[in-house]
Amino acid sequence: xxxxxxxxxxxxxxxxxxxxxVIPWLKKMKFGKEIYELGPQTHKKKQGTPQMGGIIFxxxxxxxxxxxxxxxxxxxxxxxxxxxxxxxxxxxFIDDWLKxxxxxxxxxxxxxxxxxxxxxxxxxxxxxxxxxKIGASxxxxxxxxxxxxxxxxIPVMVFVLVGTVNSANLLDGLDGLLGGCGMFDFVAMAxxxxxxxxxxxxxxxxxxxxxxFAGAMVGGLLGFLRYNSHPAxxxxxxxxxxxxxxxxxxxxxVTRLSLLLPVIALAMVMSSVSDLIQFAYFRATHxxxxxxxxxxxxxxxxxxxPETRIVAMYYIVTAMLCLVSLLGFxx
Amino acid sequence: xxxxxxxxxxxxxxxxxxxxxVIPWLKKMKFGKEIYELGPQTHKKKQGTPQMGGIIFxxxxxxxxxxxxxxxxxxxxxxxxxxxxxxxxxxxFIDDWLKxxxxxxxxxxxxxxxxxxxxxxxxxxxxxxxxxKIGASxxxxxxxxxxxxxxxxIPVMVFVLVGTVNSANLLDGLDGLLGGCGMFDFVAMAxxxxxxxxxxxxxxxxxxxxxxFAGAMVGGLLGFLRYNSHPAxxxxxxxxxxxxxxxxxxxxxVTRLSLLLPVIALAMVMSSVSDLIQFAYFRATHxxxxxxxxxxxxxxxxxxxPETRIVAMYYIVTAMLCLVSLLGFxx
Numbered sequence: 001x002x003x004x005x006x007x008x009x010x011x012x013x014x015x016x017x018x019x020x021x022v023i024p025w026l027k028k029m030k031f032g033k034e035i036y037e038l039g040p041q042t043h044k045k046k047q048g049t050p051q052m053g054g055i056i057f058x059x060x061x062x063x064x065x066x067x068x069x070x071x072x073x074x075x076x077x078x079x080x081x082x083x084x085x086x087x088x089x090x091x092x093f094i095d096d097w098l099k100x101x102x103x104x105x106x107x108x109x110x111x112x113x114x115x116x117x118x119x120x121x122x123x124x125x126x127x128x129x130x131x132x133k134i135g136a137s138x139x140x141x142x143x144x145x146x147x148x149x150x151x152x153x154i155p156v157m158v159f160v161l162v163g164t165v166n167s168a169n170l171l172d173g174l175d176g177l178l179g180g181c182g183m184f185d186f187v188a189m190a191x192x193x194x195x196x197x198x199x200x201x202x203x204x205x206x207x208x209x210x211x212x213f214a215g216a217m218v219g220g221l222l223g224f225l226r227y228n229s230h231p232a233x234x235x236x237x238x239x240x241x242x243x244x245x246x247x248x249x250x251x252x253x254v255t256r257l258s259l260l261l262p263v264i265a266l267a268m269v270m271s272s273v274s275d276l277i278q279f280a281y282f283r284a285t286h287x288x289x290x291x292x293x294x295x296x297x298x299x300x301x302x303x304x305x306p307e308t309r310i311v312a313m314y315y316i317v318t319a320m321l322c323l324v325s326l327l328g329f330x331x
Numbered sequence: 332x333x334x335x336x337x338x339x340x341x342x343x344x345x346x347x348x349x350x351x352x353v354i355p356w357l358k359k360m361k362f363g364k365e366i367y368e369l370g371p372q373t374h375k376k377k378q379g380t381p382q383m384g385g386i387i388f389x390x391x392x393x394x395x396x397x398x399x400x401x402x403x404x405x406x407x408x409x410x411x412x413x414x415x416x417x418x419x420x421x422x423x424f425i426d427d428w429l430k431x432x433x434x435x436x437x438x439x440x441x442x443x444x445x446x447x448x449x450x451x452x453x454x455x456x457x458x459x460x461x462x463x464k465i466g467a468s469x470x471x472x473x474x475x476x477x478x479x480x481x482x483x484x485i486p487v488m489v490f491v492l493v494g495t496v497n498s499a500n501l502l503d504g505l506d507g508l509l510g511g512c513g514m515f516d517f518v519a520m521a522x523x524x525x526x527x528x529x530x531x532x533x534x535x536x537x538x539x540x541x542x543x544f545a546g547a548m549v550g551g552l553l554g555f556l557r558y559n560s561h562p563a564x565x566x567x568x569x570x571x572x573x574x575x576x577x578x579x580x581x582x583x584x585v586t587r588l589s590l591l592l593p594v595i596a597l598a599m600v601m602s603s604v605s606d607l608i609q610f611a612y613f614r615a616t617h618x619x620x621x622x623x624x625x626x627x628x629x630x631x632x633x634x635x636x637p638e639t640r641i642v643a644m645y646y647i648v649t650a651m652l653c654l655v656s657l658l659g660f661x662x
Binding site: 001002005008009012176222223225226229230231306308309312313316319320323324326327330331 | 339343553
């Protein structure tokens with residue numbers, strides 16, 4: 001646990017130092033955000049806030065995870081989770097870069113984003129499938145049952161991977177929202193992995209390395225939130241949201257805990273689900289809207305709830321869900 | 332740990348239910364806040380927000396602590412901590428009540444507040460002194476040394492008790508500030524008490540009961556923050572801030588952890604210290620101010636930092652300090 005705490009502290013310290021270096025640089029390079037035209041009107045004031053701030057937590061998280069992980073198991077579970085975070089983060093980086101170069105809210109087209117995501121997801125799912133310690137099973141939380149999916153594991157995990165990173169991306173719509181909710185998710189992942197390591201000494205190092213990566217994300221995000229909490233001085237951009245989604249889903253992939261995502265990452269899931277409901281309802285009714293705006297947090301916003309109150313509500317619900325998720329892993 | 336998690340969940344659920352009952356009632360009874368005339372001008376808009384909202388977390392915390400604590404040890408450590416929270420909370424309640432009845436920001440005079448606080452503190456310090464499991468020693472964190480103060484223990488603890496509750500009261504100046512910082516403190520206290528219980532089986536039930544009370548505070552405060560985060564719909568009032576201070580210092584009293592307060596409760600300590608510096612500097616210089624305004628969070632506010640950013644900064648620093656404080660208690 002001491003090692004885990006030092007990981008958080010180290011990543012936090014690096015993010016705190018990176019912020020005042022990266023933010024002025026992003027501003028100077030004119031990496032300001034072009035606000036999406038279809039978003040709430042009140043978001044116009046956010047125009048010009050630099051994006052791509054995700055590197056403020058992503059770089060410290062990677063460094064801290066590599067520096068504090070247990071060497072003998074570093075290139076097993078941890079590597080898959082790191083590749084997931086880095087790979088999806090890179091897709092987000094390219095998207096951000098194109099938006100900036102084109103001075104537009106349009107980066108990659110949806111298809112151009114989805115194709116590399118699916119390719120990466122297939123690679124990660126096959127990699128996990130072929131690892132005998134991960135295999136084709138998922139743990140059913142709270143019931144302590146292993147559910148063997150056979151070869152069906154691969155399409156299911158591709159769906160989970162692509163779904164999670166895009167859900168994280170959708171949740172990144174209010175100051176501090178995804179950063180804070182993600183931080184609680186990684187606190188839960190760190191504690192769950194420590195509990196699983198205690199229960200399974202044969203895989204302890206592998207599981208503790210995942211906990212270390214989760215702790216590194218917690219520290220990095222806490223440091224980032226110093227600059228991203230309302231009123232935000234920097235946005236994480238797609239590089240940040242895809243990195244968070246990739247890190248989180250990568251951790252659940254290697255620990256077989258993907259079924260926990262609808263609990264600890266309910267905020268992300270609801271973002272996607274509300275988007276899908278909105279789209280399906282709009283199609284079915286030929287133009288009516290189910291929510292005032294999707295994803296869900298914009299619906300609350302247009303219902304008159306102040307941005308900071310929505311974010312606090314998401315934090316509180318996420319924190320409680322993460323706490324409840326621990327019930328399946330502690331005595 | 333499962334019991335602790337359920338305590339948090341129960342207190343949270345009660346607070347969530349109490350909020351929508353208590354807030355309209357406080358409004359109807361015209362328990363709105365008269366904003367302190369010497370505070371920042373921007374706080375005028377907070378006029379009329381109901382206060383005394385502390386009961387939203389205090390009542391659930393008390394009920395959950397009593398319901399989930401281990402019966403055989405309930406009337407030992409836990410009782411002292413509960414009396415501390417309730418006793419100081421009651422002094423705050425009287426202060427709030429007088430403010431409301433008089434429609435003024437002036438409740439009890441400083442002397443009228445201090446006298447019962449000192450009496451209560453002497454009672455609590457003597458009570459702890461006479462308990463052989465608590466005695467006249469303080470644990471020096473990170474060094475694992477017991478420091479025996481002899482009879483000097485009593486005046487020192489009176490200072491710590493009175494100082495902490497008034498520091499908590501001073502910190503209660505921005506939306507969500509004391510509630511959130513206090514919540515992190517109680518998370519730390521809960522985890523530390525669980526770690527201490529594992530290391531000391533003879534006192535396990537006593538220490539776990541303190542953890543249960545801390546968990547009850549975490550749940551109650553999380554629920555309260557749903558209504559207190561910016562823009563606040565209710566303030567905790569002195570009943571809330573004194574209850575938090577009393578609960579926190581009561582827990583450190585019975586666990587001998589008072590020397591941990593400058594770490595986990597640095598935000599509170601800095602509020603008092605900045606007030607004292609301001610006062611002393613003003614006296615010494617015949618009218619110059621060291622801070623733009625004391626306590627410290629108002630200095631940041633008048634320096635142009637947005638309220639929500641100050642609160643986020645206090646949360647982040649407190650969370651990191653609480654995490655670091657765990658280093659002294661885990662392997």
